[in-house]
Amino acid sequence: MTDNKLAGGCMCGAVRYETTGEALDVIHCHCASCRKHNGAPVVTLAGFADANVTFSGDDRKLYESSPGVGRAFCGKCGTPLTWEGNADDAEIGYLFEFHISTFDTPDVLVPTMHSFYPERIAWFDIADDLPRYEEFSGASPILRHGPDTST
Numbered sequence: 001m002t003d004n005k006l007a008g009g010c011m012c013g014a015v016r017y018e019t020t021g022e023a024l025d026v027i028h029c030h031c032a033s034c035r036k037h038n039g040a041p042v043v044t045l046a047g048f049a050d051a052n053v054t055f056s057g058d059d060r061k062l063y064e065s066s067p068g069v070g071r072a073f074c075g076k077c078g079t080p081l082t083w084e085g086n087a088d089d090a091e092i093g094y095l096f097e098f099h100i101s102t103f104d105t106p107d108v109l110v111p112t113m114h115s116f117y118p119e120r121i122a123w124f125d126i127a128d129d130l131p132r133y134e135e136f137s138g139a140s141p142i143l144r145h146g147p148d149t150s151t
């Protein structure tokens with residue numbers, strides 16, 4: 001474990017957080033739920049286990065988007081902050097996937113894959129060579145590397 005510390009928070013500064021250690025994953029998520037929560041065409045997330053996350057300031061508000069899945073946001077300014085819930089991996093426990101642009105220094109968190117690629121907005125893709133998965137990387141096949149140029 002490094003003592004790598006990152007900090008972030010919402011737009012108004014009421015909710016702040018700190019993470020330690022390396023991110024468990026950094027992913028572009030194209031699923032409709034993430035897009036809806038953020039109002040964005042794609043959402044980029046960096047995952048950290050509960051043990052490596054500290055919140056300060058106002059308590060974040062939670063919207064339960066499906067059973068066991070929380071979508072956190074600031075109650076003052078509305079900034080979407082996390083996807084969170086119990087990870088499939090018991091060693092991780094409770095998992096926070098932070099929306100990358102809420103970090104103060106998002107440049108250091110570099111994405112390595114695309115999740116829920118088939119759910120993306122049809123006109124949206126990125127000219128990178130990263131693997132595109134049908135759903136989450138652990139539970140679904142790689143569909144392709146690089147953008148879909150067939151349409």
Ligand SMILES: [Zn+2]
Nearest residue numbers: 010012074077
């Ligand atoms: Zn706020």
Ligand SMILES: [Zn+2]
Nearest residue numbers: 029030031034
């Ligand atoms: Zn998603």
